Amino acid sequence: MQPKRNAVKIQDVAREAGVSVSTVSRVLNGKVDVAKETQDRVLGLIEKMGYTSSLAARSMRSLRTNLIGLVMPDVEHPFSIEVMKGVNRAITESPYDLLVYTTGNVRKDSAANHEQRFVAQLNNSITDGVIIVASANSEFFQEKPIVSVDPHSYNPNFPSIYGTNYAGAIDAMEYLLELGHRRIGFIAGRPELESAKQRFRGYQDALSKWEITFDESLVVNGDFAMPPSVLAARQLLLLPERPTAIFAANDQSALGAFVAAKDLGLEIPNDLSVIGFDNITEANYINLTTVDQFLSDMGSTATHMLIKIINGEPLQDKVKQFQTKLVVRGSCQRLHNNRIG
Amino acid sequence: MQPKRNAVKIQDVAREAGVSVSTVSRVLNGKVDVAKETQDRVLGLIEKMGYTSSLAARSMRSLRTNLIGLVMPDVEHPFSIEVMKGVNRAITESPYDLLVYTTGNVRKDSAANHEQRFVAQLNNSITDGVIIVASANSEFFQEKPIVSVDPHSYNPNFPSIYGTNYAGAIDAMEYLLELGHRRIGFIAGRPELESAKQRFRGYQDALSKWEITFDESLVVNGDFAMPPSVLAARQLLLLPERPTAIFAANDQSALGAFVAAKDLGLEIPNDLSVIGFDNITEANYINLTTVDQFLSDMGSTATHMLIKIINGEPLQDKVKQFQTKLVVRGSCQRLHNNRIG
DNA sequence: TTGAAAGCGCTAACAG
DNA sequence: CTGTTAGCGCTTTCAA
Numbered sequence: 001m002q003p004k005r006n007a008v009k010i011q012d013v014a015r016e017a018g019v020s021v022s023t024v025s026r027v028l029n030g031k032v033d034v035a036k037e038t039q040d041r042v043l044g045l046i047e048k049m050g051y052t053s054s055l056a057a058r059s060m061r062s063l064r065t066n067l068i069g070l071v072m073p074d075v076e077h078p079f080s081i082e083v084m085k086g087v088n089r090a091i092t093e094s095p096y097d098l099l100v101y102t103t104g105n106v107r108k109d110s111a112a113n114h115e116q117r118f119v120a121q122l123n124n125s126i127t128d129g130v131i132i133v134a135s136a137n138s139e140f141f142q143e144k145p146i147v148s149v150d151p152h153s154y155n156p157n158f159p160s161i162y163g164t165n166y167a168g169a170i171d172a173m174e175y176l177l178e179l180g181h182r183r184i185g186f187i188a189g190r191p192e193l194e195s196a197k198q199r200f201r202g203y204q205d206a207l208s209k210w211e212i213t214f215d216e217s218l219v220v221n222g223d224f225a226m227p228p229s230v231l232a233a234r235q236l237l238l239l240p241e242r243p244t245a246i247f248a249a250n251d252q253s254a255l256g257a258f259v260a261a262k263d264l265g266l267e268i269p270n271d272l273s274v275i276g277f278d279n280i281t282e283a284n285y286i287n288l289t290t291v292d293q294f295l296s297d298m299g300s301t302a303t304h305m306l307i308k309i310i311n312g313e314p315l316q317d318k319v320k321q322f323q324t325k326l327v328v329r330g331s332c333q334r335l336h337n338n339r340i341g
Numbered sequence: 342m343q344p345k346r347n348a349v350k351i352q353d354v355a356r357e358a359g360v361s362v363s364t365v366s367r368v369l370n371g372k373v374d375v376a377k378e379t380q381d382r383v384l385g386l387i388e389k390m391g392y393t394s395s396l397a398a399r400s401m402r403s404l405r406t407n408l409i410g411l412v413m414p415d416v417e418h419p420f421s422i423e424v425m426k427g428v429n430r431a432i433t434e435s436p437y438d439l440l441v442y443t444t445g446n447v448r449k450d451s452a453a454n455h456e457q458r459f460v461a462q463l464n465n466s467i468t469d470g471v472i473i474v475a476s477a478n479s480e481f482f483q484e485k486p487i488v489s490v491d492p493h494s495y496n497p498n499f500p501s502i503y504g505t506n507y508a509g510a511i512d513a514m515e516y517l518l519e520l521g522h523r524r525i526g527f528i529a530g531r532p533e534l535e536s537a538k539q540r541f542r543g544y545q546d547a548l549s550k551w552e553i554t555f556d557e558s559l560v561v562n563g564d565f566a567m568p569p570s571v572l573a574a575r576q577l578l579l580l581p582e583r584p585t586a587i588f589a590a591n592d593q594s595a596l597g598a599f600v601a602a603k604d605l606g607l608e609i610p611n612d613l614s615v616i617g618f619d620n621i622t623e624a625n626y627i628n629l630t631t632v633d634q635f636l637s638d639m640g641s642t643a644t645h646m647l648i649k650i651i652n653g654e655p656l657q658d659k660v661k662q663f664q665t666k667l668v669v670r671g672s673c674q675r676l677h678n679n680r681i682g
Numbered sequence: 683t684t685g686a687a688a689g690c691g692c693t694a695a696c697a698g
Numbered sequence: 699c700t701g702t703t704a705g706c707g708c709t710t711t712c713a714a
Contacts, residue, residue: 350690350692362692363692366692369692395691401692401693
């Protein structure tokens with residue numbers, strides 16, 4: 001199909017209304033200096049003819065589009081989706097519209113470049129600003145505002161939202177420790193990510209605060225994904241002296257632990273306590289305790305921050321930490337005499 | 342912030358390279374008639390200067406943008422998200438990029454108008470075509486191609502993808518009936534939607550084929566959402582003679598049935614068999630049988646269809662039915678003597 | 683209160 | 699092989 005150029009445009013409306021293009025434009029943009037009568041006639045025609053101004057043309061001419069972009073690394077991942085929901089919520093209450101741009105399943109090594117390209121693509125033309133999730137870059141060569149949600153690495157000069165990963169991990173560990181658990185396995189996340197590092201640090205520091213010797217064999221890597229986490233958890237559960245609890249670095253890992261336990265005929269929480277990071281919807285059904293990051297709230301917060309920057313309002317802090325919270329949806333078991341029960 | 346217009350543009354590259362704007366444009370668009378030497382120099386500068394062509398300008402001039410739009414009614418809903426994943430998958434393998442536009446949580450009555458506006462907004466300017474999920478409209482005043490996934494109402498002349506809702510419902514019912522269930526409750530969906538109607542028809546027709554009298558008290562409305570479904574299921578389970586199985590019209594309703602059962606101390610599948618429509622990820626964990634619609638496959642199929650239309654390739658059928666499939670992730674109980682077990 | 687005209691950044695003829 | 703030129707649909711001065 002050779003697409004034609006026959007959508008109704010501002011000229012058509014102008015001709016029909018017997019006025020000039022600029023008059024229609026003025027009506028469109030709510031300028032005051034238009035005769036009430038003309039305005040009504042034009043408005044009527046716009047409605048009747050089903051005219052919508054071309055986004056491309058409009059954003060080329062004027063510097064504001066009232067469009068905010070969201071760049072996500074991967075639509076498949078629940079994390080991104082939660083953030084997106086939050087962004088959407090904030091957008092709904094604002095005068096902006098939302099445009100989501102996905103990088104698809106880009107090969108890891110080129111993700112950073114793609115990101116740069118996408119952000120530029122959006123911000124140089126049609127959006128007033130961009131929110132970028134789990135950004136691999138910590139710097140952008142860009143004029144228009146960008147806010148980053150949970151970027152891979154930490155940069156205090158870049159407007160960004162982080163979860164309190166370290167504090168959350170401490171909370172999770174203290175919870176298990178207070179229940180009496182002493183052998184606690186850890187399913188770690190992608191080691192290059194800041195969030196994964198923080199969570200691991202929390203695990204270690206909590207142990208040392210409780211004067212428990214760090215046991216390397218209790219740490220396995222789940223890469224923040226389910227399939228490797230099942231294997232990792234399995235490895236933990238097959239240890240000669242298996243852990244009584246597992247702290248999983250994210251939702252996928254927690255689910256992996258669940259699956260591995262089930263495979264081995266272990267029941268959660270009777271035979272094994274599991275606590276996981278990130279928003280785990282399934283926790284409602286399968287007795288998991290979670291450290292919710294309120295991912296969607298991170299999305300909303302980022303959006304509000306971006307809108308402030310766009311409007312040139314002053315920012316309190318460039319970097320915001322978003323408070324994580326322990327949510328006991330299921331339950332973990334109290335431990336006596338080194339035995340669950 | 343008064344955004345400035347200082348992104349690097351094609352002119353800058355041209356000046357720097359000592360060539361004309363059109364030469365740069367030619368390089369950009371991979372035209373062949375450019376000296377290898379010039380091409381390399383320009384390409385190098387583009388990289389070095391971090392130039393990205395303006396989407397707005399490009400789409401204004403040329404009729405193709407290689408961008409496909411996806412208009413979703415609600416990012417919060419798992420249904421849309423599954424479809425989006427499928428679209429994204431198909432996009433990844435195509436030369437197109439994906440732009441998602443959400444209507445936010447628009448009031449129901451105005452959703453149809455918003456839809457029209459959004460589609461026009463995208464298709465009149467920056468996208469080559471649009472996929473629209475759960476469309477409230479069955480007609481669009483639009484030149485560029487549109488494909489609809491599971492529209493609210495049926496229109497044989499509009500390129501669209503449906504699930505085999507009726508056949509799927511029959512399958513689900515036959516499965517339960519063959520297990521011996523005779524009192525089967527139905528949690529219905531939003532009555533105005535085509536899919537909900539089809540599923541209900543399947544429920545009724547299966548009963549009548551098996552010569553079971555239709556009992557109105559076994560049909561409750563869950564509105565395709567979890568909170569009302571919990572109440573609806575509760576009502577079913579508190580009937581004097583409670584059903585031994587429930588057929589839920591969608592995923593949210595199935596989960597609602599699960600929650601209601603749990604509340605009442607009933608166990609699935611021991612005390613109650615539950616089967617639900619749509620893709621239920623939680624089924625992996627909570628013993629549900631599901632009629633998967635392969636929602637994400639619907640998304641992919643829609644995308645392929647759209648791309649064909651964009652390229653002017655002939656379409657087999659305007660309307661595609663997407664085969665649903667019964668997936669026994671958990672299990673349902675065989676029934677003897679009117680008792681589960 | 684309105685119209686004419688310039689130009690946003692780019693592509694696609696058409697010339698050279 | 700490369701440059702010149704004419705718009706794409708819109709907003710925004712500047713004049714009337």
